[in-house]
Amino acid sequence: MSSIKSRKKNTIQTFIQKKSKSEKITVLTAYDYFIASILDTAGIDAILVGDSASNVLHGHMNTIPMTMEIMIAHTAAVSRGTENALVIGDMPFLSYQPSDELAILNAGRFLKEGFAEAVKLEGGLEMAERVKKIVDSGIPVMGHIGLTPQSIHKFGGPKVQGKKKKSKEYLIDSALALEDAGCFSIVLELLEAETAKEITEKLKTTATIGIGAGSECDGQVLVINDMLGLRPDNFNPKFLREYANLTPTIKKAVEQYIADVQSGNYPNKDESF
Ligand code: KIV
Numbered sequence: 001m002s003s004i005k006s007r008k009k010n011t012i013q014t015f016i017q018k019k020s021k022s023e024k025i026t027v028l029t030a031y032d033y034f035i036a037s038i039l040d041t042a043g044i045d046a047i048l049v050g051d052s053a054s055n056v057l058h059g060h061m062n063t064i065p066m067t068m069e070i071m072i073a074h075t076a077a078v079s080r081g082t083e084n085a086l087v088i089g090d091m092p093f094l095s096y097q098p099s100d101e102l103a104i105l106n107a108g109r110f111l112k113e114g115f116a117e118a119v120k121l122e123g124g125l126e127m128a129e130r131v132k133k134i135v136d137s138g139i140p141v142m143g144h145i146g147l148t149p150q151s152i153h154k155f156g157g158p159k160v161q162g163k164k165k166k167s168k169e170y171l172i173d174s175a176l177a178l179e180d181a182g183c184f185s186i187v188l189e190l191l192e193a194e195t196a197k198e199i200t201e202k203l204k205t206t207a208t209i210g211i212g213a214g215s216e217c218d219g220q221v222l223v224i225n226d227m228l229g230l231r232p233d234n235f236n237p238k239f240l241r242e243y244a245n246l247t248p249t250i251k252k253a254v255e256q257y258i259a260d261v262q263s264g265n266y267p268n269k270d271e272s273f
Pocket residue numbers: 029048049050051052053090187189211221222223
């Protein structure tokens with residue numbers, strides 16, 4: 001097994017090869033330099049600079065307020081912290097929906113200014129032609145179907161998608177159209193495990209990356225804050241596994257700092273010049 005240091009930078013070929021060998025692909029979100037460097041040295045395959053930054057970093061109710069400027073700044077910080085993982089920049093609401101030209105220019109900004117190697121955008125059948133134009137411009141694209149958070153008002157909440165025959169057919173047709181358009185991978189969000197499995201099996205080279213879509217996807221993604229327990233108590237989706245619970249750890253440290261400063265215990269002589 002090669003050491004992390006000797007590994008080469010992952011590319012979209014890494015996704016394609018892993019799918020062909022039935023090796024699971026690991027993806028997490030990150031939004032800043034230091035967390036990105038931790039994920040990278042831990043050996044994650046790809047880092048998604050998700051527009052979930054809107055919720056988990058900026059305190060918005062949803063991803064709709066996110067802007068290109070903020071996403072590019074987060075993406076550039078993540079790229080500076082990343083040596084091996086593929087960096088994917090998430091295109092914010094209205095940065096790609098209005099026209100092909102705007103979509104290509106904004107996707108290009110993620111590569112030129114954010115130093116990402118790919119972009120992600122939401123949408124199925126209706127977005128396939130646009131995806132093809134971006135891919136034809138030389139920019140790798142990750143698709144995203146199922147519960148697409150930028151359309152949260154259309155869905156009326158975080159509901160599992162594809163339960164009815166028509167919506168399942170739409171998801172399958174969307175995945176196939178996105179593969180034809182050149183997506184190297186597709187996020188499947190909040191789908192029944194059986195539907196995600198069917199899509200994964202139907203796609204020849206395009207890797208499926210699940211979040212709330214069961215274990216049969218080619219890989220998985222989670223929002224880093226959620227899996228580290230940096231989340232509000234009332235956000236507890238069924239699919240989330242918490243790998244650490246940092247909120248009480250941070251709170252305890254801050255309470256101790258406050259107490260030490262207030263009592264004069266910090267700084268002590270050794271911590272002073
Ligand atoms: O923005 C994001 O973090 C995402 C993932 C949840 C897939 O889109």
